[in-house]
Amino acid sequence: MPGGSVSDGSVRGKSILVTGGGSGIGRGIAEMLAADGAVVTVVGRNRDRLEAAADEITSGITGGGRVHAAVADITDEDQVVAAVATAVGHTGRLDGVVACAGGSETIGPITQIDSNAWRNTVDLNVNGTMYTFKHAARELVSGGGGSMVAISSIAASNTHRWFGAYGVTKSAVDHLVALAADELGASNVRVNGIRPGLTRTELVALVLDSPELSADYREATPLPRVGEVTDIAELAAFLLGDASTWITGQVINVDGGQMLRRGPDYGSMLEPVFGADGLRGVVAPATEG
Numbered sequence: 001m002p003g004g005s006v007s008d009g010s011v012r013g014k015s016i017l018v019t020g021g022g023s024g025i026g027r028g029i030a031e032m033l034a035a036d037g038a039v040v041t042v043v044g045r046n047r048d049r050l051e052a053a054a055d056e057i058t059s060g061i062t063g064g065g066r067v068h069a070a071v072a073d074i075t076d077e078d079q080v081v082a083a084v085a086t087a088v089g090h091t092g093r094l095d096g097v098v099a100c101a102g103g104s105e106t107i108g109p110i111t112q113i114d115s116n117a118w119r120n121t122v123d124l125n126v127n128g129t130m131y132t133f134k135h136a137a138r139e140l141v142s143g144g145g146g147s148m149v150a151i152s153s154i155a156a157s158n159t160h161r162w163f164g165a166y167g168v169t170k171s172a173v174d175h176l177v178a179l180a181a182d183e184l185g186a187s188n189v190r191v192n193g194i195r196p197g198l199t200r201t202e203l204v205a206l207v208l209d210s211p212e213l214s215a216d217y218r219e220a221t222p223l224p225r226v227g228e229v230t231d232i233a234e235l236a237a238f239l240l241g242d243a244s245t246w247i248t249g250q251v252i253n254v255d256g257g258q259m260l261r262r263g264p265d266y267g268s269m270l271e272p273v274f275g276a277d278g279l280r281g282v283v284a285p286a287t288e289g
């Protein structure tokens, strides 16, 4: 048949790097991949938390999958190079990467944006994702192919008031996905993105724990529940596995239909909480891990 044999789509035995894999969505992805038999290397900055997460996940797994830790700050290109080398060191190859580490250091109106926090957000979401893709892609190309996935956000798809730094940088991530897919297709490297809607993690506990804000969330979400990390992990595993080998250059919303309604209006949701100037400091401190 065209395209070769039918696959079960599994990631079993594949070597996969997950940045931000010590917490939240990245951890959920690492857990699901390892449960499906992958050898996962999680990347984060805090050695103790990262190693604890890797050990905890591995100890709960029976099917041959496992999780290793590679301490690195993805805004430092040399550290990304070392993390990729660590992943390759475990199995002799790399088959996939999930660029999940990300966040925002500032929310609030454009007139109040803290320029340092803006630059740090560009550094994390844009430069960090670029370094991750650049150095993972070199391994995938030399190994004959593979799959790269970026965790973007629905904030990339249209404006979310007060989330300028986040939305602008996640739009850049989407562009990077398209560019890399175009350039690397000939090397059998596929590149796709996932745009989560609000998903239950520490990062968004503020919203989901507040009765008023979660009412706004429900109003903005056609499907009647909250997004969970497993919702994102299921798609990541599919995009990394062999059932998706004809899919590249796509960015897919996983948001319970929120973008049908343009998502919650974060600006008006958060104004009563933070006041009209927003929060200029570090508000989404990127969970340490």
Ligand SMILES: NC(=O)c1ccc[n+]([C@@H]2O[C@H](COP(=O)([O-])OP(=O)(O)OC[C@H]3O[C@@H](n4cnc5c(N)ncnc54)[C@H](O)[C@@H]3O)[C@@H](O)[C@H]2O)c1
Pocket: 019, 020, 021, 022, 023, 024, 025, 026, 043, 044, 045, 072, 073, 074, 075, 100, 101, 102, 103, 124, 128, 151, 152, 153, 154, 195, 196, 197, 198, 199, 200, 201, 202, 203, 204, 285, 286, 287, 288, 289
């Ligand atoms: N939770 C949501 O509702 C939601 C929605 C849309 C998109 N996202 C995206 O999903 C991704 C994961 O977010 P999360 O909600 O799980 O929050 P999180 O804070 O738990 O995850 C971010 C991870 O990135 C790591 N990280 C941050 N800066 C880093 C750096 N410089 N070097 C290495 N690692 C670093 C953190 O340690 C953490 O493990 C982010 O890219 C975020 O923008 C989340």
